[in-house]
Amino acid sequence: MRTLSFDERLDIDAALNAGLVVGLPTDTVYGLACRIDRPDALAEIFRLKDRPSEVALPILCDSLETARGLGTRFSRDAVILAKAFWPGPLTLVVGASVALSSLVGSNDESVGLRVPGDEQLLTLLDLTGPLAVTSANLHGDAPCASAEEIEAVFGDRGLEVVVDGGIRQNFSSTVVSCLESALEVKRVGEIQPSQIEAVLSRD
DSSP: OEEEOGGGHHHHHHHHHTTOOEEEEOSSSEEEEEETTOHHHHHHHHHHHTOOTTSOOOEEOSOHHHHHTTTEEOOHHHHHHHHHHOSSSEEEEEEEOHHHHHHTTOSSSEEEEEOOSOHHHHHHHHHHOOEEEEESSSTTSOOOOSHHHHHHHHTTTTOOEEEOOOOOOOOOOEEEEOSSSSOEEEEOOSSOHHHHHHHHHTO
C-alpha cells in the first residue's frame, strides 16, 4: 500500500483520476474515496467495505455552491442548515437527478452531501472535484481513525493508496433527510437535533 500526505495533492489526484480508491482522513474519521464519474471505483468501494449495494455512497464537496451545481434539489431548510453547519459534520440528504443519484447507488433520486470542516481536505476537493467518500471500515464495524488502521483492515483487500493525516476523532456526521416537508434526523452524530431545531427556529 502506498502512503501519501496531503502535501502530495497532485499524486492523490492522479490516483483518483486513474480510477483508484484512496483511503483518506476527513474531519470526522478516515474514509474511502473515489471520483463519482468512475463506475469501477465506485463499485470497488462497495466491495472493499462489504457494503450492501442498496446503501448509497455520500458525496463530499468543497462548497455549497458546488453541491448545488451537481444536479441536486435543495429545499429552503436544507440551504439554511448548509449555511449554518457547513463546513462541518452534517450530511444533508437532498433530491438529486437520476444521473447523479444512480452513480452513487441511490434508487430514490436522492443523495447525501457534505462539506467537510478540514482545510487540507477542502483544498484537495477544490482540485479533484466532488468525491464519493464513505467511512473506512468493513460494513458494520467501527471506522478507522488512522492510516495504520486502514492498512490493517484493507491492506489484504486490495486498497492501493492511503493518505496519512494522523489520528482522526472517531465520531460521525449527523445525517438529516431534507426530502419531505418535515425534516428527519436519520443519524445523530456530532451535531445534535437541538442545534438543528435552534437554527431552523431562527428563520
